[in-house]
Amino acid sequence: MKNVALSILFAFLIPGIFYAQEFKNHHNLSNGVAIHGYDPVAYFEQGKALEGKKEFPVTLYGAVYHCSSAENRKLLLKYPEKYLPRYGGWCAFAMGDNGKKVDINPETFKISDGKLYLFYNRFPVNTMKSWNRNEMNLMRNADRNWKKLITSKNPDK
Template identity: 45%
Template structure:
C-alpha cells in the first residue's frame, strides 16, 4: 500500500509541474497577479489574517494599489489594508509561491493559501499547496531568490 501512495504522490506532483509549465509566463512588469483587474481574484487580503480564511471581497469596499484593484469584505478591512498594504499583499505579488520556488510565474487560487511568519502565500491549487507545505521553509528561500531575480530582470528590460 505504501508504494501505491508514493506513486500517487509522484503522479500528482508531475501533474502540478505540467500545469505550472503550461501556465507559466514572464512578469512583463506585472508585479501583482490580477484577474480582470482584481488582485487575489477579488478576495479580501486582510481576512486571511483576521479571520484565518479566504473571504470574497465586495465591490462596495475597494482600493487601488500597485496598479490593481483590491476588494475587502468590510470597511474595517479596507482601512486596515490602506494603513499598511505591504503587510497584507501576498508574497510574490500573489503568484503561485511553489511555482516561484521553481522559477515559474503562475496564477494562484485564493483558496490555496498559507500564512507563515506573518506573510501570506498563495498556490496554484490546494494540491500544490500540500506539496508546498511539505518543505515550506526551503521553498520560501528558493522563491524569494527567484522573485528577486525576476524583479531585477524586469527592471532591466
C-alpha cells in the same frame, strides 16, 4: 518656490508611477483586480479566504484589492505591506520550485511568519501540500526567484 514644489512632486510621483507599472507587470491581476477579488486582510483577521466586495476597493500600486468590509478596507489602507500576498499573488510553490508565474486558487493559502502565501489548487494538484513538505528550501528559492524576476527587464518571464 514653485520650482521646488514641482521638484518635490516629481521626486515622489515619478518613482511611484514606475513602481506601479512594475507591480502591474509582475503581479497576478485579472482586469486590474488582485487575488481574484478576494480580501487580503480576511486571511489574517478572519482566518479564512473571503471574497471582497466591489464597494470596498483599495487601489495599491496599480492593482485593485476588494475588501469584504469597511474595517478590512481601513486596515489595508493603513498597513498595505502587512496584508499583500507574497510573490505578487502567484503560486508560492511554483515560484520556489521553478521561478514561474502560476495562477492560484485564492482559497488555498497559508500564513507563515506573518506573510500570506497563495497556492495553485485544482484537482488533483494542490501545491500547498508540496510546499509544506519542503517549506524552508522552497521559500528561500522563491524569495531568490522573485527578486530576480522583478529586477529583470522581461515582465513576461
